[in-house]
Amino acid sequence: xxxxxxxxxxxxxxxxxxxxxxxxxxxxxxxxxxxxxxxxxxxxxxxxxxxxxxxxxxxxxxxxxxxxxxxxxxxxxxxxxxxxxxxxxxxxxxxxxxxxxxxxxxxxxxxxxxxx
Amino acid sequence: xxxxxxxxxxxxxxxxxxxxxxxxxxxxxxxxxxxxxxxxxxxxxxxxxxxxxxxxxxxxxxxxxxxxxxxxxxxxxxxxxxxxxxxxxxxxxxxxxxxxxxxxxxxxxxx
Numbered sequence: 001x002x003x004x005x006x007x008x009x010x011x012x013x014x015x016x017x018x019x020x021x022x023x024x025x026x027x028x029x030x031x032x033x034x035x036x037x038x039x040x041x042x043x044x045x046x047x048x049x050x051x052x053x054x055x056x057x058x059x060x061x062x063x064x065x066x067x068x069x070x071x072x073x074x075x076x077x078x079x080x081x082x083x084x085x086x087x088x089x090x091x092x093x094x095x096x097x098x099x100x101x102x103x104x105x106x107x108x109x110x111x112x113x114x115x116x
Numbered sequence: 117x118x119x120x121x122x123x124x125x126x127x128x129x130x131x132x133x134x135x136x137x138x139x140x141x142x143x144x145x146x147x148x149x150x151x152x153x154x155x156x157x158x159x160x161x162x163x164x165x166x167x168x169x170x171x172x173x174x175x176x177x178x179x180x181x182x183x184x185x186x187x188x189x190x191x192x193x194x195x196x197x198x199x200x201x202x203x204x205x206x207x208x209x210x211x212x213x214x215x216x217x218x219x220x221x222x223x224x225x226x227x
Contacts, residue, residue: 004159040125040219041219042122042205042217042218042219042220043160043205043217043220044217045214045215048214058214090159090160092159102147102148102150102165102167102209102215103209104162104165105152105160105162105215106161107158107159107160107161108159109157109158109159110158110159
């Protein structure tokens with residue numbers, strides 16, 4: 001069974017503070033993703049990675065950095081948190097498979113971040 | 117660019133009602149279309165996936181048909197149960213990798 005674990009589950013931060021959201025996957029998937037979920041916007045891609053050492057910008061990368069130190073771990077970093085970054089963040093790993101036209105994403109349970 | 121539209125933000129039904137969630141897409145390619153479901157307190161999970169080769173997907177009683185003519189990919193279920201209450205996301209796959217998600221439809225099924 002695919003397993004993606006996010007920590008913390010809930011986080012309260014102050015404006016201007018640094019926040020790190022962590023994600024660990026035991027699926028041995030090459031691809032990992034960070035999304036944020038906001039009412040009316042669905043899931044929006046922040047950063048993604050094709051493997052250890054790689055990070056790529058998604059659709060809304062401003063104000064976020066990402067780090068993929070290993071196959072299993074993918075972090076999202078908010079260097080200077082702002083109230084507009086209050087949201088629910090989801091990490092996912094992806095398994096394209098052979099001959100598949102779209103990979104299946106396996107999501108973690110999310111981190112609810114509140115920036116005061 | 118490619119996009120996915122779900123106009124229904126919320127749908128409320130009673131048990132055994134018919135479910136229809138509208139999804140339309142815009143793309144210049146022949147994408148794979150997907151439905152993800154998110155139960156309360158969980159991350160989204162794949163419900164079904166349809167490619168241009170098979171046109172229809174069926175899973176757990178849900179059905180979606182890929183209609184290139186109307187660029188639609190509606191989700192249907194003949195008889196919903198309270199346990200189907202969740203948020204449903206339509207998504208479009210660009211190539212083999214990145215997904216574009218719709219804004220989601222919150223389904224509430226009353227007992």
